[in-house]
Amino acid sequence: MKFETVIGLEVHVELATDSKIFCSCSAKYGAEQNESVCPACCGMPGMLPIVNKHVVDLGMTAGMMLNCDINRTTTFDKKSYYYPDLPCSYQTTQWFAPICVNGKVRIETENGEKFIRIKQIHMEEDAGKLVHDDWTDTSLVDFNRTSVPLIEIVSQPDLSSAKEVLAYLERLRNLLRFARVSDCRWEQGSMRCDVNLSVRPEGSDKLGVRTEMKNMNSLSAIERAIEYEVARHIDAIANGTEELVQETRRWDDVKGKSYPMRNKETAGDYRYFPDPNIMPVVIDDEWFDKIKSTLPEFPEIKEKRFIEEYELDEKVASQIASSRAFCDVFEGAYERYPKAVEIANWLISDCSKILNRKKMTADMLSINGASLGELIKLVNEGVVNRAGAAKILDAMFDTDIDPKAYAEENGFIISNDTGKIEEVIKEVVANDMKSVNDYKSGKEKAIMALFGQAMKKLNKNCDPKTLRELLIKYVDSI
Amino acid sequence: MNKYITKAAESAAKAVVLDDMILTVGMPTTAGSKMLDGYNSLFESEAVTKLKSAGYGIAGKANTGEFGLDFLGETSHFGACADESGNLISGCAAAINDGDAFAAVSLDTNGTPRRAAALAGLTCLKPTYGTVSRYGIVPAACSGEAVSVTAKCAADVAEVADCIIAHDFKDGTSLPEEVCNSIKGNIKQGEFKKVAVIKNLVDSADSDTQAKIASACTALNNSGIATEEINDEILPLSQSAWFILMSAEACNNISRYDGIKFGYRSPNYKNIDELYTNSRTEAFGLLTKLTVLYGSECLSDDNYMPVYDKAMRIRRVISEHLNSLFEKYDALLLPACSKTAYSEDEVKSDIDTAYNESLYTAPASISGVPAVACAGVQFIGKALSDKVLLGLAQICEKEA
Numbered sequence: 001m002k003f004e005t006v007i008g009l010e011v012h013v014e015l016a017t018d019s020k021i022f023c024s025c026s027a028k029y030g031a032e033q034n035e036s037v038c039p040a041c042c043g044m045p046g047m048l049p050i051v052n053k054h055v056v057d058l059g060m061t062a063g064m065m066l067n068c069d070i071n072r073t074t075t076f077d078k079k080s081y082y083y084p085d086l087p088c089s090y091q092t093t094q095w096f097a098p099i100c101v102n103g104k105v106r107i108e109t110e111n112g113e114k115f116i117r118i119k120q121i122h123m124e125e126d127a128g129k130l131v132h133d134d135w136t137d138t139s140l141v142d143f144n145r146t147s148v149p150l151i152e153i154v155s156q157p158d159l160s161s162a163k164e165v166l167a168y169l170e171r172l173r174n175l176l177r178f179a180r181v182s183d184c185r186w187e188q189g190s191m192r193c194d195v196n197l198s199v200r201p202e203g204s205d206k207l208g209v210r211t212e213m214k215n216m217n218s219l220s221a222i223e224r225a226i227e228y229e230v231a232r233h234i235d236a237i238a239n240g241t242e243e244l245v246q247e248t249r250r251w252d253d254v255k256g257k258s259y260p261m262r263n264k265e266t267a268g269d270y271r272y273f274p275d276p277n278i279m280p281v282v283i284d285d286e287w288f289d290k291i292k293s294t295l296p297e298f299p300e301i302k303e304k305r306f307i308e309e310y311e312l313d314e315k316v317a318s319q320i321a322s323s324r325a326f327c328d329v330f331e332g333a334y335e336r337y338p339k340a341v342e343i344a345n346w347l348i349s350d351c352s353k354i355l356n357r358k359k360m361t362a363d364m365l366s367i368n369g370a371s372l373g374e375l376i377k378l379v380n381e382g383v384v385n386r387a388g389a390a391k392i393l394d395a396m397f398d399t400d401i402d403p404k405a406y407a408e409e410n411g412f413i414i415s416n417d418t419g420k421i422e423e424v425i426k427e428v429v430a431n432d433m434k435s436v437n438d439y440k441s442g443k444e445k446a447i448m449a450l451f452g453q454a455m456k457k458l459n460k461n462c463d464p465k466t467l468r469e470l471l472i473k474y475v476d477s478i
Numbered sequence: 479m480n481k482y483i484t485k486a487a488e489s490a491a492k493a494v495v496l497d498d499m500i501l502t503v504g505m506p507t508t509a510g511s512k513m514l515d516g517y518n519s520l521f522e523s524e525a526v527t528k529l530k531s532a533g534y535g536i537a538g539k540a541n542t543g544e545f546g547l548d549f550l551g552e553t554s555h556f557g558a559c560a561d562e563s564g565n566l567i568s569g570c571a572a573a574i575n576d577g578d579a580f581a582a583v584s585l586d587t588n589g590t591p592r593r594a595a596a597l598a599g600l601t602c603l604k605p606t607y608g609t610v611s612r613y614g615i616v617p618a619a620c621s622g623e624a625v626s627v628t629a630k631c632a633a634d635v636a637e638v639a640d641c642i643i644a645h646d647f648k649d650g651t652s653l654p655e656e657v658c659n660s661i662k663g664n665i666k667q668g669e670f671k672k673v674a675v676i677k678n679l680v681d682s683a684d685s686d687t688q689a690k691i692a693s694a695c696t697a698l699n700n701s702g703i704a705t706e707e708i709n710d711e712i713l714p715l716s717q718s719a720w721f722i723l724m725s726a727e728a729c730n731n732i733s734r735y736d737g738i739k740f741g742y743r744s745p746n747y748k749n750i751d752e753l754y755t756n757s758r759t760e761a762f763g764l765l766t767k768l769t770v771l772y773g774s775e776c777l778s779d780d781n782y783m784p785v786y787d788k789a790m791r792i793r794r795v796i797s798e799h800l801n802s803l804f805e806k807y808d809a810l811l812l813p814a815c816s817k818t819a820y821s822e823d824e825v826k827s828d829i830d831t832a833y834n835e836s837l838y839t840a841p842a843s844i845s846g847v848p849a850v851a852c853a854g855v856q857f858i859g860k861a862l863s864d865k866v867l868l869g870l871a872q873i874c875e876k877e878a
């Protein structure tokens with residue numbers, strides 16, 4: 001008997017907002033424990049939720065990137081369950097009228113392209129974190145992440161293998177990062193997913209028993225977990241090794257096994273009801289159009305355009321199109337100085353080197369594109385040399401500087417002042433007559449030492465050709 | 479007599495007493511519950527901030543039934559408040575009658591401030607929903623509860639109400655500034671011509687209460703306002719519908735008191751489930767427990783559509799019905815409660831009292847329209863008619 005796997009995903013993505021969804025606390029990752037908290041996100045009585053508009057902006061953006069219909073009137077609901085990391089004992093989420101419905105995402109598979117339907121995207125708040133203190137053997141709660149805005153992207157059960165799941169997740173991540181909806185970092189928990197999976201005999205129109213694995217937080221773990229679950233299901237159906245039950249399971253990536261969760265929190269009557277403190281959010285045409293107009297081109301369209309319009313080679317185009325920040329800098333630079341291939345090289349080699357050194361990802365590139373264009377122009381016109389340009393580029397990573405002004409202030413402009421060059425030559429020669437004599441006695445290479453010393457004195461900011469000519473002329477004259 | 483849960487130090491300023499659902503800094507806020515015994519809020523309610531900046535002093539935190547769900551404070555963890563003859567009186571009303579406070583600001587979740595005023599011979603305004611910020615009150619039933627003002631007469635009520643009626647960006651249901659401002663200013667006399675007396679609700683009350691309705695009618699008629707008796711079968715539906723909505727919302731709001739972060743924590747637990755269960759079991763009174771159970775049941779998968787959703791549909795029916803009544807009548811006259819006095823013992827021996835008596839208060843709670851209790855009776859008007867209702871109260875006060 002042959003089997004087919006049916007998988008649907010619920011993907012949670014933390015939104016890239018500055019503040020939390022209902023209060024003004026910072027939503028930035030990495031604060032000290034319980035540093036980003038206030039009475040509202042600690043569940044104290046008396047605070048009322050005020051929806052952060054940027055959350056709705058990003059929810060809408062995500063929906064548009066995933067080809068969803070946007071609900072022009074969207075509402076928030078309360079979901080009740082008890083857990084110490086949930087300070088109100090309810091989570092504010094969207095149950096009855098989520099912001100986005102009916103989307104689709106294209107993925108590439110071995111058998112060509114495939115569309116994965118999106119059931120809905122809803123906005124909600126994240127929960128806090130329990131931290132176990134081994135010394136006192138107690139659990140402590142960190143509320144930093146409570147009320148950090150999330151979207152949950154719920155797919156239809158259209159995926160049929162671990163490979164497709166990975167392709168879908170990569171595609172989601174790429175689109176959402178491109179639209180700056182989220183930084184989608186698995187390792188920081190800003191992207192995580194629940195996997196709903198069942199197996200049935202091929203061709204059967206009846207779904208098998210479904211199990212859910214919650215809170216998966218790495219692609220490799222997801223791949224292993226799906227492969228394990230599929231094998232377990234098939235074994236159960238084909239060989240009767242166990243009776244499958246609909247349940248929530250926990251994946252143990254170290255042991256490579258999934259286990260049923262016996263926790264009551266999975267029991268699931270969440271007693272949803274509309275939050276009376278939050279008026280329905282009405283998205284008018286003006287708001288809708290504003291978000292629509294800020295949508296980026298899809299990465300594959302950009303890539304194609306880079307190849308056709310700018311004549312970049314395929315590999316380079318795909319490298320730049322993999323990051324929204326690279327694209328923005330590239331296009332900004334091109335507008336200032338239309339030399340596509342050179343700009344691409346600067347991005348892929350020089351900029352990437354600095355990013356690596358600073359341990360930053362491509363998406364964190366935040367230099368001004370026009371400035372990069374200007375810098376490349378300065379190099380090409382012989383105003384600064386490569387060494388000076390490297391230092392200027394470095395400074396551009398720290399603040400938004402004007403490369404020309406910065407070069408002038410810091411002495412990176414190549415000197416064409418022959419008077420000054422001649423002065424330096426005289427000085428160098430006076431201090432190293434030995435090299436002069438060696439040169440004159442036929443050791444041609446001796447003049448290289450003089451050239452090096454003069455270059456150093458000039459901070460390398462002179463045209464080497466000019467220096468060479470003036471040096472030979474002077475040495476010959478004495 | 480348990481008038482206060484926390485009494486403030488003497489203050490020279492004109493004092494307002496708060497019920498203990500209103501959060502204050504510097505004085506604990508208990509919501510009448512053992513769960514919040516000694517709870518100190520990190521921030522104060524918008525209403526208190528407004529009162530203080532207008533120069534009012536705070537007399538203290540008056541006794542309050544647990545989470546404001548009961549009839550008249552009988553479920554307070556700190557003991558009920560009763561007069562010498564053993565009749566219940568609200569802490570706020572007692573503070574005004576004893577001259578400690580000029581007015582009271584209290585939360586009307588299940589009608590308590592209105593019936594407290596009716597029983598104590600005071601005047602109370604439950605303003606139009608959304609005109610007074612609910613920022614900084616201990617929440618129970620957010621969709622209908624309102625911060626209310628009680629004082630000896632309509633003029634005093636209007637003075638304090640004008641101070642706290644305002645748009646507040648911290649409350650997402652707060653009405654726009656210009657709407658809030660539109661109901662500030664003088665009490666309006668002479669705008670109303672015709673008041674409907676809800677006969678079936680009057681008939682359900684005792685003869686003393688009926689007599690109060692009759693004198694209110696006389697006072698209105700003497701001022702040239704016509705009264706017309708009508709039977710209305712829709713308004714009583716508010717009672718069970720509001721009870722469902724209130725219980726569900728209260729259950730949800732009260733779920734934050736889990737013994738983890740603040741409030742009472744039982745010393746008896748071996749694991750997290752016992753911590754939750756024992757803390758809540760030991761800290762909540764019977765009425766709160768029943769509300770939590772009932773509210774939870776209303777929201778369960780099986781009951782949501784036939785119970786909770788239906789109650790929300792009834793809410794819309796009642797609002798539309800009230801709108802149609804207000805096309806014919808300027809206001810409705812009905813009792814605030816079914817009797818003119820309740821002994822502590824009789825209320826405590828019948829836990830259904832709060833539900834039974836909400837028959838009269840639920841219509842305004844569920845629909846958010848303003849209501850005024852005065853001279854032992856209650857007026858309900860259309861949204862934003864607050865000052866006109868206080869005008870009717872003034873007429874009845876004069877006669878009484």
Ligand SMILES: [Zn+2]
Pocket residue numbers: 020023024025036037038039040041042147
């Ligand atoms: Zn906060």
